[in-house]
Amino acid sequence: MNWYVVYTKPKWEKKVAEKLNEIDIECYCPLITQIKQWSDRKKKIEVPLFNSYVFVKLTDLDRNSVFQVAGVVRYLFWLGKPAIVRNEEIxxxxxxxxxNNISNISVVPYKKGDKVKLETGVFSSQNAIVQEVTNTYCIVVLESLGCILKIKYT
Structure with missing residues (x-):
């Protein structure tokens, strides 16, 4: 069985995880505690670590069963196939x-000027600077090699 990433409607992550558990589908929705400030009070609330994502563990044949749950939109795809998350990563x-020593966690996308280290592919272990990020591609500058990479998302 593999872990897949299910894309949900915005703010439906906890509801989707609850409903998936009710129909005996193993799932994981990582939650973090944040303090929210209202005009009259502060309150601790649990929010998903990854917006609109829930991880599900099931066989390839059972993948369509998640669509029985309201709020499930689609699977997250990587290179034309449903993205598989390794058990070690979960x-x-x-x-x-x-x-308990962690006080604040946030997931933010890359932005212009970020310094990154490429971990896979032909240019693995190369340091790069993010030059541009869009919904379909990312451009990074490899100064040590004197070249620019345009990485397209599929």
Whole structure:
């Protein structure tokens, strides 16, 4: 069985995870506690770590069963196939969130000027600077090689 990423309607992550558990589909919606400020009070609330994402563990044949749940939009795809998350990555997220020393976590996309280290592919272990990010591609500058990469998302 593999872990897949289900894309949900905005703000439906916890509801979708609850309904998936009710129909016996193993799922994981990582939650973090944040303090929200209203005009008259502060309150601790649990919010999803990844907006609009819920991880589900099931066989390839059972993948369509998640669409029985209201709020499920589609699977997240990577290179034309449903994205598979390794079990070790799910365990790492769980262990990181169980650490009580963490006070604030946020997931932010790359933005212009960020320095990154490429981890896979022909240019693995190369340092790069993000020059542009759109919904369909990312452009990074590899100064040490004197070239610019345009990475298209599929």
């Amino acid at each position: 365990l790492t997220i769980k262990q990181s969130l169980s650490n």
